[in-house]
Every structure is written in structure tokens, then in C-alpha cells.
Amino acid sequence: MTGSTGPHDMTGIRAAINALDAQIVALIGQRQRWVERAAVAKRGQDQGAVRAPARVDQVISKVRGLAESADASPDVVEATYRAMIGAFIDLELREHAGEATLGSASAAAPNSDPDRAPASA
Numbered sequence: 641m642t643g644s645t646g647p648h649d650m651t652g653i654r655a656a657i658n659a660l661d662a663q664i665v666a667l668i669g670q671r672q673r674w675v676e677r678a679a680v681a682k683r684g685q686d687q688g689a690v691r692a693p694a695r696v697d698q699v700i701s702k703v704r705g706l707a708e709s710a711d712a713s714p715d716v717v718e719a720t721y722r723a724m725i726g727a728f729i730d731l732e733l734r735e736h737a738g739e740a741t742l743g744s745a746s747a748a749a750p751n752s753d754p755d756r757a758p759a760s761a
Contacts, residue, residue, distance in 0.1 A: 672728065679732040690732045696725055 682689045700718055707717035 668724070671724075672731075675728045675732065676735075679735050682732070683736075687733060687736065690729055690736060696722075699725065 679690070700721060703717050703721050704714040707714040
């Protein structure tokens with residue numbers, strides 16, 4: 641059906657996905673600022689404090705439950721979070737090694753409630 645503007649129109653679908661992507665990236669930025677705060681709090685600790693496998697397991701368990709409540713695939717959510725957590729751990733490890741500077745951690749407070757924000761993992 642060429643030229644359709646209904647809910648099955650690829651232009652509309654792509655526009656909706658693009659709008660969601662903008663929101664997701666903004667939320668990842670907020671999460672990163674919390675991760676940066678955690679990295680600052682962990683300075684002087686060993687890499688185990690950054691990797692925190694027990695905390696990773698806790699977060700994965702929590703987001704799988706959230707996925708089920710949101711009618712999202714727990715497997716997709718878990719895979720997404722594992723990739724995101726791995727990238728954030730790499731960021732923290734680079735900071736620990738002095739290869740990266742966490743710019744926004746002390747300069748600006750994250751735009752989220754700290755009691756509800758996930759830790760670095």
C-alpha cells in the first residue's frame with residue numbers, strides 16, 4: 641500500500657522509533673552521570689569495586705522483572721543492559737586508569753532521583 645499514512649506506514653513507524661531513540665539516549669546520558677558519580681565515589685578502590693559482579697546480577701534480575709511488567713522481552717532487555725553495563729564498566733575502568741576524565745560527575749547533578757537510579761552496574 642504505497643502512500644499510506646496509517647499506523648503501518650514505514651515513515652510514521654520510523655519517526656516514532658526515532659523519537660524513542662532520542663528519549664533513550666537522553667536517559668542513557670542521565671544514567672551515565674550517575675555512573676560517573678559512582679566512579680568518583682569508588683576512587684581508591686580496586687577494580688572489583690567497579691566490576692561488582694553481584695551488583696550486575698542484581699541489576700539484571702531487576703530489569704528482567706521490569707521488562708515483564710512492561711510487556712517487553714526480558715531477553716532483549718537483559719542483552720541491552722549487559723551491553724550497557726559493560727560499556728559503563730569500561731568507562732569507569734578507564735577513569736580508574738587515568739585514561740578518561742569524568743567531566744559531569746561533580747559539575748552537575750544528574751536529572752533523576754538518586755534513590756531510583758541504578759548504580760554503575
